Every structure is written in structure tokens, then in C-alpha cells.
Amino acid sequence: MHVRSRQWLRARLLALLAALALPIALLAATPAHAAAKLTAAFTSDNYGSWWKGTFIVKNPNATAVTGWTLEFDLPPGVTMTGTYNGTSTTTGGHVVATNAYYNATVPANGSTEPYSFWFIGNGPIAAPLNCRVNGDKCDGTPDVPPTAPGAPALVDATAHSISLSWTAASRGDFPVASYDVLSGSVVLGSATSTSTTLTGLTPATAYSLTVRARDTRGNTGPAGAALSAATVDPASDTVPPTAPGNLRSTGVTSTSVSLAWDAATDNKRVAAYDVYQGGNLVQTVTGTTATVGQLSPATPYAFAVRARDAADNDSPASGTLDVTTGDLAGPGKYSRVGYFVQWGIYGRQYFVKNLETSGSAAKLDVINYAFENIDPTNLTCTAGVTKGTTADPQDPDQGTGAGDADADYARPMSAAQSVDGVADDGWSPLRGNLNQLKKLKAKHPNLKVVVSLGGWTYSKYFSDAAATDASRKKLVSSCIDIWIKGNLPSYNGAGGPGTGAGIFDGIDLDWEWPGSPDGHAGNHYSANDKQNLTLLLAEFRRQLDALGGSHKLLTAFTPADPAKIGQGWDLSRIFQYLDIANVQGYDFHGSGSDNSWEPNKTGQQANLYADPADPYPFHFSIENAVKTYLDAGVNPRKLTIGFPFYGRGWQNVTDGGAHGAWQAAGGAAPGQFAEEAGTRGYNNLITSVPNLTVHHDPVSVSTYGYTGNGGQWWTFDDTWSIGQKTAWLKSRNLLGAMVWEMSGDTPSGTLMNALDAGLK
Secondary structure, three states, rough: HHHHHHHHHHHHHHHEEEHHOEEEEEEEOOOOOOOOOOEEEOOOOOOOOOOEEEEEEEEOOOOOOEEEEEEEOOOOOEEEEEEEEEEEEEOOEEEEEEEHHHHHOOOOOOOOOOOOOEEEEEEOOOEEEEEEOOEEOOOOOOOOOOOOOOEEEEEEOOOOOOOEEEOOOOOOOOEEEEEEEEOOOEEEEEEEOOEEEEEEOOOOOOOEEEEEEOOOOOOOOOOOOEEEEOOHHHHHOOOOOOOEEEEEEEEEOOOOOEEEEOOOOOOOOEEEEEEEEOOOOEEEEEEOOOEOOOOOOEEEEEEEEEEEEOOEEEEEOOEEEEEEEOOOOOOOOOOOEEEEHHHHHHOOOOOOOHHOOOOOOOOOEEEEEEEEOOOOOOEEOOOOOOOOOOOOOOOOOOOOOOOHHHHHHOOOOOOHHHHOOOOOOOOOOOOOOOOOEEEEEEHOOEEEEEEEEOOOOOOOHHHOOOOHHHHHHHHHHHHHHHHHHHOOEEOOEEEEOOOOOOOEEEEEEEEEOOOOOOOOOOOOOOOOHHHHHHHHHHHHHHHHHHHHOOOOOOEEEEEOOOHHHHHOOOOOOOOOOEEEOOOOOOOOOOOOOOOOOOOOOOOOOOOOOOOOOOOOOOOOOOHHHHHHHHOOOOOOHEEEEEEEOEEEHHHHHHOOOOOOOOOOOOOOOOOOOOOOOOOHHHHHHHHHHOOEEEEEEEEOEEEEEEOOOOOEEEEEHHHHHHHHHHHHHHHHHOOOOOOOOHHHHHOHHHHHHHHHHOOO
């Protein structure tokens, strides 16, 4: 429903309840007045065939509190149908309800009345159980913490470490999440299980150690009994172990390597083995196997292992083992990456739902959601609200500070525009494209979605943001905070902490172009961009890996032009951080709205091979572009090539005996949209340009269409050229294909079907 109709329904229901004037059964909790906490009181109204359950959120504090979340469990036999004045999700009998935008702020010493959260209950009238508001008990009483764990026992000791174990604590109000090991009041280490190894200790030193439990809410229980333990004196043993032998790989995935080795020997005992990756210590184990994770796909790594005794004498290193991780697709398989453009929901009327109805979603491996911007002042990622400052494509400030939070997560999608046929309401914290992507991922669990930063008009401030170590850390942290952790800025009742979590599986960098003056008018660039881009990618990789959990993708849109590659992309270094480079396979030639590009001569925009008839002084082709990367030693299983799902066109084109190819022209042809002369999506092109005769050039492997002498000439991809190109990329063992962009395809996914078939 739209916002207006939902509010009307709520008003009618409230009027009905007032008119019924039935007796009220009050089941209220007694509120406490703990500072900075909210409370919630529950009431119920009986209407015979159903009953109304209401939570009145109260604020006993002297200052207003903005934002509240209720959690509770439905009693046995009770179900909940409709909910109002908030958004709820139910898992089994557990309900999580968040405020609507209009009742988010609870005034000082006030409540959410008259717009408190309520639901329609079925079954026996009973107060929900385990009620909490913003994590606190609804009645204001304090949490019950865990009990004390059992006394720790000594498992092992070395010169700089002590290993302990203990019996588990019992939970209080929340499950036990972790344990702290203390020496006096100082926390020496923490663990999520009932054992740990404390490291960095002083040799030959006695410690009195206790353990306390911490629950999932952060409440700590009392410490248990103490253990007196001492570290080893290094003077007691000066003989190191022998080197571990026969280091080998026992398993490889796209993001991990499993290792094994033969045991070392020692005059007393081997206490541990240290695993090194590229000279850096990455793991310590007590056995003779280890699995190193958080690696990048299709990337070479060097490993070595050292043994260590209890006195911390290190052995010589084992032999070095070189291992290359597997690629993202897997042997004999190919990845399919497609851009979904944020603004496609407007003139193009292309929604996330169209990815599903066309069948494309089932064929894609990665969706690149384009584009998000950099704040011009703070040099941080931003979810802007201004769609653009001007329609002039050459205005240097066209994209400065621009963005579209409305399309991203604030615009309610109708049922007809929704992936699952369920409309967004007007007050949920997540709506728009991002909510639809979330629904799409639920239908396709293996589908990954990455957020694309930059693009043609949003790359202005990359150079500034990448210029220093501090600015790189600041940019990356902000991007991860907004787009990976999902802390979307509040906007029109949408957004808030964590609302976008779980939507994006990584970050795609579309910096057009580092170190080059050939980007959008007004873009900042520097001779230092090439080095700084490498450092920026390293920082993205570091912070993404630090999140833990599943591997987060780091991809980039990279140029076909060898000059641009040389100016900004260090091919010898960047691929240790990148999972995929989507190599530009289009826009080799074209003419735009302002006729500033190549208005006077036609040219193929996505040819596989160089055309001997090409009269331009430079000869772009997909083959030449990929060769630049492969000649630099880039693993082909890191590369996709771009396929255009659109055409570029000219008008007033002479025949020249070549059906208009490479011939004189009179500027850009009329486009699909008035502001985009010279460009049409594939479906629009083949259905809206009259008398277009399609030609295939087997020499350059390119497709073009011509309306006749003096008419329009268009260069694009169709099923024929896609078939030829996919066969070629498979012959070169490339990772796969990338599409710019999905809205250009036919409603039935003609081009995506051809791409998918070609990559099987």
C-alpha cells in the first residue's frame, strides 16, 4: 500500500476500537525510572473474535529519546496478524518491532501515546513474555548476569604464554557469549569457548588468574576462583627445535589454503608451530595442520612454518610452499557480473523485480549496484539525497555531493514493483532498491551484491580521498560503515543503524580514471594516483578482512585503454587485493549529447579484434585490452570483459560502401532519452529505430545496424557477437563476463540468455 492508504486504514481501525468501548483488561508492567532507559507497558482489549495488544513505550528521563525497538515472545497458543504504528518481524513466536517515523521520538517524561505499537491477537488473551525495549527489560529491572565460571586449570605454559581451561558459567537473562581472563583487575585475554591461551606475557613470572563470563548483552558476572601459574624461564632451555619438514597443501579454495607438515623434534618438547604467509605470522597452532583463510581468489601465496619450544626458541623455517588459491567461479566455470543502475527505476522503469521476471537474476553471480558517491568536504562515503546539480554533462560539478537515498532505501515500492509482490509501506526503515535487493537475495541465496563507488560522474574526489594514509583509512571505514554494516543515514523516516546490513557482500571501485585527465570534466587527478590507488585497495582489503565471517568481495572497473592503465593501475600489485577486475569492453568509439567525443565519424564500440579498416589513429579492441593485462602477468581468472547491453549511434551517416562503418557522420543520433543523445538500450534500439538493418562483421567480431545512406548508424552487441566473444574469453580462460547495464536487455532477457548460454 501507499503511505496515504495505510494511514487511512489505521485511522479507521482506531475509530472502530473507540466506538466498541468494551472493557479493558490491563496487563501493565510497573515502570522503573532508570536513567537513560525506556520502559514499556502492555495492555489488551478484548473484541471477542480477536483482541488488541498494545505496548506503550514510556520515557521516564528528562530528555527525549529517539528510536525504539521492542522484543517479546508470544505466549503459547497466541498468534499475531496485523501490526500498526511500527514495523515488525516474527521468527517463530519471537517478535521484533521497531518504531514508525512518526512515533520514533519519545518525549521527556512522556510516551508514544496516542500512536503506540499495537497488534491484532488471536488465541487466549495473555501478556507477551520476555519483553524488552532497546534491549532493557520493559519493567525497568536490571539484567541478571551469568554466574561465575569454575576455577581455571593450567593446560600449558611457555616463556610468553599460559594456556587455561575452565568449566562453563550458567546463563542469566542472556546466553553466555564470552569469557574474560583477568590478572587482578586487568583483562589479559578473552575467549568465546572455555579455554584460551594468553600471549605476550613476561617470562619467568607468576600470575594470579581468574575468569568471568560475559553475556550477549555485555553484562559481566562475578569472577571465579583464582589460579596461580607461572611462565617458563628461557634460561632453562636454549636449544631450538629442528625445522618442520615436508610442508604441503592438503586443500585449496578460492579464499583459503589448508597446510600440513611433518613434526619437528626438540630436546624437551615442541610447544607450538607458527605459520607464516609472505613472511608475516598469520597463525599459531599446537598440531601439524593449519588452514589459512581470508585470502583472495586466484592469487599466489608463499607459506612457511617454524616450530617453537616452551622456552620460545624458534626453529629454522621449513621450506617455502607456493600455493595459488582457486578462482571465484571454480574450474571450468565462468562468472557473470551485471550492473543494476540506481536511477533505472525512473525513465527506464527498470526495477530489481525485472531482474527476476526476465530470468536474469538466476543467471547472475554478482550484481554491481551503481553508483554511490564521495562527500566533497569530508571525503567519506555518503548516501546523498541530491540527484544532481545540473543536466549539463560537461558541468564539472554535475555529480558533486549528489546521490539518491530516496531510490536507495527510502522510496516505497508498490506491489507491482516488488520482487515478492509485497508493497513497501511508508514507514519501514528499509525500502527502495536496497529492500528489493534483499528480497532478491532471499530468492537466490548464492547471488552476491556489491556496492559500486564512483562511476563517470561520482569519481571527482577519489584522488583527494586516496591521497594520504589517514584519508584512505577514513574513506574505507566510512564506506564499510554505511554499505557493509548497513548504518544508513536517517532520511524521510528510513535508514538508521544496521538497517542495510547483509545486503552488500563487498565493494566495487569505479574510479574513472586515476592519474588521467580523461575522466569527467572537473575530476581531480594526480601523478600520485597510481600508487595511492594501490594503497587504497590494500586498505579496503585489510578492513574488509577484519570484519571476519565470509569473504567480502573487492572488485574494480578497469580500463581497456593501455594509456589509462599505465597512468593509474599498477598491474603488478593491485591483484593481490582485487578479486575481480571488470575490464571495459565497450565505449571504444561514440558520440555524446554535446558532440564533444567523436561526432564526425562512426566507429565500433565493442569489437573483439582490431579492424583493418579502422581509420582512427588508435585501434581499440577487447583482444588488445586483455593482452595488456595478461602480458603484465595478471592471472586470467581475475578478469572479466565488459559486454554492452546498449548501442552508440550517429546520424547523417554516409554509406561509403561499408554500410556506414567507419564513415563520415553528422553527430550523435537521437537517443532513448532526450538528455542521452547517441545512446539507446538494446531493446529500445531494435524496437524503436525504423528500417535498421543489422550487419555482422566476422573480421572484427562486431555488430552494427544501418538505416541507409544519410541515416542512422548504431554499434552494439547482439546474440551473434555475444556468442563469438564468450567463446573467445573461454579460450583465454578468463573468469567471465560483465554487463553494463541490465536495463538495456529485452523483457525476456534475450542478451543475458545468450551470455549465459555462451558461458556454459
